[in-house]
Amino acid sequence: MITNELNTAQRQLEQLLADCSSAVAFTGAGISTESGIPDFRSPGSAWKRHPPMPFSDFLASEENRILTWQRKFIMDDSYAGAKPNRGHRAISRLVADGTIGAVITQNIDGLHQFSGVPAHQVIELHGNGTYAACLDCGLRYELAPIRKKFEADGRAPVCSTCGGPVKGATIAFGQAMPGEAMRRAQAAAGACDLMLAIGSSLVVYPAAGFPLLAKENGAQLVIINRDPTPLDEYADLIVRGEIGAVLEPFERANRLN
Template sequence: MIDPEIRRFHELVASASRIVFFTGAGISTDSGIPDFRSPGGVWDRFKPIDFGDFMASEEARIEAWRRKFETDKSIRRAKPNIAHTVIADLTDKKKGSCVITQNIDGLHQASGVRGDRVIELHGNTTYAKCLRCQTRYALDPIRKAFEKSGRAPVCECGGYIKTATISFGQAMPEAEMARAEDETRSCDLFIAIGSSLVVQPAAGFLAFAKHHGAKLAILNRDPTEFDRIADLTLHREIGPVMASLAQGRAALENAEEP
């Protein structure tokens, strides 16, 4: 007999016509990327470098790039897991309208979600940008130059080059926030997956979705402060729940075949 909570999750997805997926670090742990807040994670080992310090200090810029390359191995070898691929499948079949993500690992795009359907609220760590002219840079040449010189990279225009992520003290990206708000306003089901939902203003999208009439489902191992307003909360491991969703859809499609 199917678990009642899992059945309810399947029913919510089946009845929805426009789903927004909101994802946090928990969705990528099965891909080998540690949660920043977990013991042994980046924030447990390093005090975050404020954006103001990055801009003001060559020493801070060098330290930021040193940390980047030291912690980059897990992201470079990571592959999408079942949760990523199920979301990609639903988005490809037009059930999912978009993915709003707090993650910076690029795994949603790697799983097959079109780039224009992924809204990255905290940027992307798989490439870099000049903070002045916005020129995009691949990381490998920067890594090689950094290992050789020990100097923080600088663009030809004179601007500082930084990973394309949003740092502490850096303004949230206005275009992405506006797009995320529009998508949230238009959805009929908002599914938050693998997020502690403590980072604002991003976490505010859940209340915004409910205010505009969407159903709200939360899939996260630990309780969150938004559980009280959710239509369904699943305090489960993400992989098995998302795998069950894929299996349920496959069974339904096979049953519908003549």
């Protein structure tokens, strides 16, 4: 069923949430556009002006690693003021009241955690851009001291413990998907009885396979997205509209009993 009428969509979604016992949210770039972070397909997106470096190129040379960090800091500055929006806050509320048990996200902005979702309930399939990590030993690094040193000496950061290359903790093109996050996402998708796919084009695999996995395991599938997706034919409810407006009532209301 496809609906464009806001009140109807909200009532239907409210009932589905009331009837479910275990919901999972699957979010893509569309949920963060209201926060001022355009998705990479948007006209004028910084992603197009400063495309991310493929992982093999990052590893290939010091020059490429320097360029990668330069691009990252430009991107970080572009979205420095981004804050959780109505969609993030609604999901946080639904997590807090026990309706949503896990948030599987393709996003790297950390806004689900900033909105109040506990970190252990956020499954980041593409990593997190708010910190960095050593590629060899995995040691975490905060960005502010890395940037200060980088701007002072112009050299790509290396691990103070093992000397390995330090990279923003996102998954670059050609880099292996995070095994633990993929296992957790598979388990959450397979166990839920309601999957909410929010703001995702559902074309980037393997991440986009999780809503379909939930459906194949008996869950109802809701897709909230501005544009059609390849999984629309499997959905029980499709909502075409602005995500913040659709989810705003759930920021305020508790789950129906």
